[in-house]
Amino acid sequence: MATRSALAWLLRREALIVAAVAVLAAGGFAAWYLLQATVLTIAVAPRDGTEPELIKAYADALERSDEGIRFRILSFDDVRESAAALQDGRADLAVVRPDVLLPTSGLTLAILRDQAMMLVSPEPAGIRTFAKLSGKRLGIAAHRDADFSVLKSVLGYYGLNLEEEAGGGPVKERSVGLVTIDQEAVAAAFREHRIDAFVSIIAPSAPKALAIVAAVRSVSRTGKVAFVAVEDDGAMIERFPRLQSVTIPGGLFGGDPKLPGDDVKTVGASYRLMARASLGRALAADVTQQLFEKRSAAAQATAAAEYVQAPAYDTTAAATSARVPIHPGALDYFEREQHGFVDRYGDTLYLLGAIAGGLVSMLAWIRQRLAGLRRERIDEIMDRLLDIVQAARASTDRSELLALNEEINGLAADVARYARDREPNAQTMSAATIVIETARSAVSDTRRRLAAS
Numbered sequence: 001m002a003t004r005s006a007l008a009w010l011l012r013r014e015a016l017i018v019a020a021v022a023v024l025a026a027g028g029f030a031a032w033y034l035l036q037a038t039v040l041t042i043a044v045a046p047r048d049g050t051e052p053e054l055i056k057a058y059a060d061a062l063e064r065s066d067e068g069i070r071f072r073i074l075s076f077d078d079v080r081e082s083a084a085a086l087q088d089g090r091a092d093l094a095v096v097r098p099d100v101l102l103p104t105s106g107l108t109l110a111i112l113r114d115q116a117m118m119l120v121s122p123e124p125a126g127i128r129t130f131a132k133l134s135g136k137r138l139g140i141a142a143h144r145d146a147d148f149s150v151l152k153s154v155l156g157y158y159g160l161n162l163e164e165e166a167g168g169g170p171v172k173e174r175s176v177g178l179v180t181i182d183q184e185a186v187a188a189a190f191r192e193h194r195i196d197a198f199v200s201i202i203a204p205s206a207p208k209a210l211a212i213v214a215a216v217r218s219v220s221r222t223g224k225v226a227f228v229a230v231e232d233d234g235a236m237i238e239r240f241p242r243l244q245s246v247t248i249p250g251g252l253f254g255g256d257p258k259l260p261g262d263d264v265k266t267v268g269a270s271y272r273l274m275a276r277a278s279l280g281r282a283l284a285a286d287v288t289q290q291l292f293e294k295r296s297a298a299a300q301a302t303a304a305a306e307y308v309q310a311p312a313y314d315t316t317a318a319a320t321s322a323r324v325p326i327h328p329g330a331l332d333y334f335e336r337e338q339h340g341f342v343d344r345y346g347d348t349l350y351l352l353g354a355i356a357g358g359l360v361s362m363l364a365w366i367r368q369r370l371a372g373l374r375r376e377r378i379d380e381i382m383d384r385l386l387d388i389v390q391a392a393r394a395s396t397d398r399s400e401l402l403a404l405n406e407e408i409n410g411l412a413a414d415v416a417r418y419a420r421d422r423e424p425n426a427q428t429m430s431a432a433t434i435v436i437e438t439a440r441s442a443v444s445d446t447r448r449r450l451a452a453s
Helices: 002-010 013-035 051-064 079-087 145-157 183-191 207-219 233-239 281-293 295-299 303-307 316-320 328-334 341-394 398-421 426-452
Strands: 038-044 069-075 093-096 106-122 137-140 161-163 175-180 197-202 225-227 244-248 264-276
Touching (some): 038 281, 051 281, 051 303, 079 106, 079 264, 106 281, 145 264, 183 207, 316 328
Parallel strands (some): 038 069
Antiparallel strands (some): 106 264, 244 264
16 A cells, blocks of 8 residues: 555655755755855975965965865975875975975976075175185074975085084085074174174075175175175086976166176075976966956065966976976966866766756656556556446345445546546546446346346
């Protein structure tokens, strides 16, 4: 009985309406889900650098806008830790310095800032090449391990050893004594002959770089500053592929005469925003787009936003096969090949449409099949009634006639339920009515015949 009721409910028009509403609701939920803001975890370091403030400024700008991307920030003390977070899957994005640790699963979205090894001294000191640093003391501000590693690599390339925290005694030949001093005390350190030159791994246009050059200029008798260039930077990059060539533009620090007098070739490192390689191409393009579209908004909070730039590359093939490759999604943005909503979610929408169409078709088939089964039931009822007509006319047993009459009533009830649950055509109902009346007449006629005899 329960099975018959369930089949009857499925055959009702309301069942298809409920199914259609369910399919539409599922499609609406899928669309709502696709349009929700995507939250990306970003690992940021170093804590004492400019990057935490920069990423926070971008996160706030994204929060204020109605964009589909949000940042969840994970802070670390060192860029080695932030790179490791990207590599082991704890973060979707990370601030990375490739010369410290390059994640095997990381691809570049943008350069947050380029740093150059700026090595300067008063011009009368005559230190214009690395060879002249032999036996000299080199000042450096409170440095990070990564900066020390760059300096050690470059000096080693020129055959110079680095002596950390050199005291007041003489420095060995073919060695360079490293002296840590406060950046505000650069001029005083030169006057007191505690250092002969000063080095910093810094963005050349940063305010601190301008202050360093100004301090060295102030202690130079001629007012000139000598910059030590890395002339064979191409060969050095081949030797240390995680470093990069950097040019300090002539006249960057102004003055009369201008400083430097000509372009200075050197090497350096970059802080990059990298994404995991598995990050979707369209999503990576969106993140890259927001980095540049929200740069003005972020610059209101920190000047570091002004240094964000696209990584340099010649061709798409070169960009994706470089030692530090660029994410294909970022290339889509740089080359203006971003995809629209339909392009991005077309496959998903097509799949949802196909599933919805399949569900509707399946329900329609089930409805049609069940309707066929009900029609078969009506045919069976009418066939049985015709059999009853013949049995009643041939019967000579009053108890048998009573049983046939009860069966006719049960079959008539089945026909009534069919008419109530469905909308049968008039021809079918007319035929069923005639057969029921014929069966009842046959039973009555046989009863009268038996009574008369």
